[in-house]
Amino acid sequence: MQHRVAAIGGDGIGPEIVAAGREVLDAAGERYGFDIAWTDFDIGAERYLATGELLTEEDIRELSKFNAIYFGAIGDDRVKPGILEKGILLAIRFHFDQFINLRPIKLLDGVTTPLANKKPEDIDFVVVRENTEDFYVGIGSRFTGRHEQKTLEVVRDIYSVKFGLDVETDADELAYQIGVITRPGAERVIRYAFDLAERREKKLTSVDKANVLSDVYGLWRDVFTDVAAGYPDVRTEFNFVDAVTMWFVKNPEWFDVVVTPNMFGDIITDLGAMIQGGLGLAPGGNINPAGTSMFEPIHGSAPKYRGMDVANPLATVWAGSMLLDHIGEHEAAAAVLRAIEQSILDGYVTRDMGGAKKTSEVGQYLASLVRTV
Amino acid sequence: MQHRVAAIGGDGIGPEIVAAGREVLDAAGERYGFDIAWTDFDIGAERYLATGELLTEEDIRELSKFNAIYFGAIGDDRVKPGILEKGILLAIRFHFDQFINLRPIKLLDGVTTPLANKKPEDIDFVVVRENTEDFYVGIGSRFTGRHEQKTLEVVRDIYSVKFGLDVETDADELAYQIGVITRPGAERVIRYAFDLAERREKKLTSVDKANVLSDVYGLWRDVFTDVAAGYPDVRTEFNFVDAVTMWFVKNPEWFDVVVTPNMFGDIITDLGAMIQGGLGLAPGGNINPAGTSMFEPIHGSAPKYRGMDVANPLATVWAGSMLLDHIGEHEAAAAVLRAIEQSILDGYVTRDMGGAKKTSEVGQYLASLVRTV
Ligand SMILES: CC(C)[C@H](C(=O)O)[C@@H](O)C(=O)O
Numbered sequence: 042m043q044h045r046v047a048a049i050g051g052d053g054i055g056p057e058i059v060a061a062g063r064e065v066l067d068a069a070g071e072r073y074g075f076d077i078a079w080t081d082f083d084i085g086a087e088r089y090l091a092t093g094e095l096l097t098e099e100d101i102r103e104l105s106k107f108n109a110i111y112f113g114a115i116g117d118d119r120v121k122p123g124i125l126e127k128g129i130l131l132a133i134r135f136h137f138d139q140f141i142n143l144r145p146i147k148l149l150d151g152v153t154t155p156l157a158n159k160k161p162e163d164i165d166f167v168v169v170r171e172n173t174e175d176f177y178v179g180i181g182s183r184f185t186g187r188h189e190q191k192t193l194e195v196v197r198d199i200y201s202v203k204f205g206l207d208v209e210t211d212a213d214e215l216a217y218q219i220g221v222i223t224r225p226g227a228e229r230v231i232r233y234a235f236d237l238a239e240r241r242e243k244k245l246t247s248v249d250k251a252n253v254l255s256d257v258y259g260l261w262r263d264v265f266t267d268v269a270a271g272y273p274d275v276r277t278e279f280n281f282v283d284a285v286t287m288w289f290v291k292n293p294e295w296f297d298v299v300v301t302p303n304m305f306g307d308i309i310t311d312l313g314a315m316i317q318g319g320l321g322l323a324p325g326g327n328i329n330p331a332g333t334s335m336f337e338p339i340h341g342s343a344p345k346y347r348g349m350d351v352a353n354p355l356a357t358v359w360a361g362s363m364l365l366d367h368i369g370e371h372e373a374a375a376a377v378l379r380a381i382e383q384s385i386l387d388g389y390v391t392r393d394m395g396g397a398k399k400t401s402e403v404g405q406y407l408a409s410l411v412r413t414v
Numbered sequence: 415m416q417h418r419v420a421a422i423g424g425d426g427i428g429p430e431i432v433a434a435g436r437e438v439l440d441a442a443g444e445r446y447g448f449d450i451a452w453t454d455f456d457i458g459a460e461r462y463l464a465t466g467e468l469l470t471e472e473d474i475r476e477l478s479k480f481n482a483i484y485f486g487a488i489g490d491d492r493v494k495p496g497i498l499e500k501g502i503l504l505a506i507r508f509h510f511d512q513f514i515n516l517r518p519i520k521l522l523d524g525v526t527t528p529l530a531n532k533k534p535e536d537i538d539f540v541v542v543r544e545n546t547e548d549f550y551v552g553i554g555s556r557f558t559g560r561h562e563q564k565t566l567e568v569v570r571d572i573y574s575v576k577f578g579l580d581v582e583t584d585a586d587e588l589a590y591q592i593g594v595i596t597r598p599g600a601e602r603v604i605r606y607a608f609d610l611a612e613r614r615e616k617k618l619t620s621v622d623k624a625n626v627l628s629d630v631y632g633l634w635r636d637v638f639t640d641v642a643a644g645y646p647d648v649r650t651e652f653n654f655v656d657a658v659t660m661w662f663v664k665n666p667e668w669f670d671v672v673v674t675p676n677m678f679g680d681i682i683t684d685l686g687a688m689i690q691g692g693l694g695l696a697p698g699g700n701i702n703p704a705g706t707s708m709f710e711p712i713h714g715s716a717p718k719y720r721g722m723d724v725a726n727p728l729a730t731v732w733a734g735s736m737l738l739d740h741i742g743e744h745e746a747a748a749a750v751l752r753a754i755e756q757s758i759l760d761g762y763v764t765r766d767m768g769g770a771k772k773t774s775e776v777g778q779y780l781a782s783l784v785r786t787v
C-alpha cells in the first residue's frame with residue numbers, strides 16, 4: 042500500500058521538525074505495511090523574498106493532487122506579520138476549503154500543565170474550529186478614500202446614523218472589518234462536531250458571543266439548534282467565549298467536544314494548547330473530508346532556533362499521527378501517539394520540556410519506539 | 415464633603431451585593447470624612463418585563479447628572495440573551511462614552527488561583543479594555559432581504575467577488591457583523607493606558623490579531639505606535655490575542671498594563687478574572703474621565719441565588735473601591751481594598767470562597783473593618 046503525501050517544511054524550524062516527523066511516519070509505515078511517497082514543496086519566506094510568490098497557481102494545482110499535506114511552519118522576521126500567514130497558511134485552508142480545524146486538547150502522561158491539581162484524565166477534549174468563515178474572510182478596509190467607494194459609503198452611513206459621528210471630517214481615520222457566517226458553512230462543521238461527539242462522550246459545547254455579536258453568532262446558534270435536533274443523544278450547551286476561557290482553566294474536565302466559530306477557535310485552542318503543556322505539544326488538522334487536508338503543529342516557525350536542531354518535534358509528530366488517522370492508517374496513528382507518550386515518560390525530550398535531546402535525536406528515538414510500542 | 419452617586423441594583427443577586435457594597439462605602443465615608451448621597455434607579459429585567467423599557471430617555475437624563483454609577487448586575491432567565499446586556503449595560507457604556515474599561519487582575523493574599531505555583535506577587539496587572547468600538551458597535555445583519563438593501567447588496571457583492579459564492583441563491587442563509595475602529599477612538603484609550611503604565615512598572619502590552627484582521631487591528635497598531643513615540647520610557651510589545659491567553663496562564667508575572675480592543679478585552683479579562691480567583695473577585699470600571707462613569711462586578715446576576723443572601727459581594731465591594739478612587743477618595747478606596755484582603759485572611763467569606771458567611775454578614779464585617787484597617 043502506498044500513500045502520496047505532500048510536505049511543506051516552510052520557514053524557521055519548520056524543515057527540521059517535518060524531517061523528524063517524516064522519519065517517524067516512515068517507521069510506522071514499515072511496521073504497519075504501508076509506504077509514504079513524499080513530495081516536497083518549496084513554499085515559504087525564502088521563496089517569497091526571492092520571487093515575491095506566496096501560494097502560486099501551480100502550487101495549488103500540484104497540491105490538489107494530494108489527500109494530505111504535512112506542514113511545518115511559516116513566518117520570518119524579515120516579512121511583515123500577516124503576509125505569509127494570510128498568503129500561505131490561510132490561503133491553503135481557504136483554497137482547499139479545509140472547513141474543519143481539529144485540535145485535540147489532551148494532557149499526556151508525564152507532561153506538566155500550568156494548572157494546579159489537574160491530571161491527564163481531567164484534560165482530554167477536542168476543539169472543532171470552523172476554518173473558512175467568520176472574521177477570517179479577510180473583508181475589511183482602511184478608510185482612506187482609495188477603496189471601493191460603495192462599501193465605504195455604506196459603512197460611513199451606518200456609522201454616522203448610529204453614533205452621530207461625522208466620519209466625513211476625518212475620512213482616513215476609520216477601519217472596518219466584516220465577518221460572515223453562512224448557514225451551510227456553519228452547518229457542515231457543526232454536523233462534523235456532533236458526529237465526533239457521538240463517537241466520544243456525547244457532550245458538545247458550542248462557543249459564541251451571541252449576546253453581543255448577535256447577527257453572525259445568532260445565526261450560528263440557530264444552525265446549532267437545528268442540527269442538534271438530529272442528535273437527541275448528545276448533550277449540548279451554549280457557552281459564551283469569555284466564559285469558555287475561564288472553564289478551560291478551572292474545569293477542563295467538563296469538556297468533551299467543543300465546536301467554535303473561526304476566530305474564537307483561534308483563541309481558545311491556543312489556551313487549550315497551554316493547558317496541555319504548551320505549544321510544543323499541540324497539533325492541528327485542517328480537514329476537508331472530500332479534498333486536500335493539511336496537518337501541522339500549531340506553533341510558529343521560531344526563526345531564531347532555525348537550523349540549531351533544538352526545536353521540539355512532538356507537536357509535528359502528533360500532527361503526523363492525525364495525518365495517518367486521516368488517510369486510514371488508524372493502527373499506525375495510535376502507535377505514533379503511544380511513542381510520543383513513551384518518549385515523554387522516558388524523559389527523552391528537548392530542552393523546552395526539561396530534557397537534553399536534539400530535534401533529530403527525538404525523531405530517531407520515536408522512530409525506533411514506533412516499531413515496538 | 416458630599417458625593418452624589420447613582421445606584422442600579424439590577425437583577426438577580428444585583429440588589430443584595432450593591433446593598434452590601436453601599437454599607438462598606440458609607441463606612442469608609444464616615445472614617446474619611448465624606449458622605450455619599452445615593453440615588454436609586456429601577457432599571458433591569460423586572461421593569462423591562464412589566465413595561466418593555468430598557469434604558470429610557472429619562473434614565474439617561476437623570477443618570478447624566480452623576481459622575482459615578484454603582485452597578486450590580488443584569489440578566490434574567492425570562493429574557494432572551496442579549497436584550498438586557500445590549501439594551502442596558504452596553505447602552506450605558508456607549509451612551510456615556512465610557513471608553514475605558516479598567517480591570518485590575520490581582521491575586522489577593524489568601525485567595526486560591528487555579529494556576530500552579532503562582533503567588534500574589536506573580537499576578538498583579540491591569541487590563542485597559544477599549545469600551546465603545548470594535549465588534550461591539552452592533553452593526554450587522556441577518557441576510558433575510560428585510561434589512562437595509564444598500565448594505566446587503568454591498569456585502570453580497572464583496573462576498574461573491576471574493577469567494578465565487580452565489581449568495582443570491584440562498585439569500586436568507588447569511589449573516590455579517592461589522593467591527594469599526596477609529597483613530598481617535600483607539601488613541602484616547604491607548605493614551606490612557608500609557609499614562610497608567612507610567613505610574614506603574616512602565617510596561618505596556620498591546621493586544622490584537624493584526625496578522626489576520628489586518629484592517630481594524632492594523633489601524634490599532636499604527637495608532638499604538640504613534641502614541642508610543644510620546645512615551646519613550648515605557649517598554650512596549652505587541653501580542654496576538656491567542657498568545658496572550660497562553661501567557662496569562664503560564665507567565666502572568668510578565669504583564670503590567672495591557673491595552674486591548676473591546677472584544678478581545680472581553681475575553682481576556684474573564685480569563686484574568688479566573689486566574690485571580692474567579693468572578694467572585696473581579697471588579698470593573700467603565701470610565702469616561704469627563705463624564706458619567708460606572709463601576710460593577712464583572713460577574714452576572716446569578717438569578718437562581720436571588721434573594722438568598724448567599725452571593726459573594728467582594729467583586730462589588732472592590733468595584734466600590736474603584737468608584738471611590740474615581741471620585742477622588744483615594745485613602746478610602748485603599749482602606750476598602752485592605753478590608754477585602756483582611757476579610758479573606760480572616761476566612762470571613764461566602765460559601766463560594768470556602769466560608770460560611772452570608773452576603774449581608776460579609777458586608778457588615780467589611781464595614782466594620784473599613785473603620786480600622
Ligand atoms: C498564524 C495564524 C494566521 C493562525 C490563525 O490565526 O489561524 C494560527 O494562529 C493558528 O491558530 O493556526
Ligand SMILES: CC(C)[C@H](C(=O)O)[C@@H](O)C(=O)O
Pocket residue numbers: 252253283499500503504680712
Ligand atoms: C454582559 C456582556 C455584554 C459584557 C461584555 O461582553 O462586555 C460582559 O461580558 C463584560 O465583560 O462586561
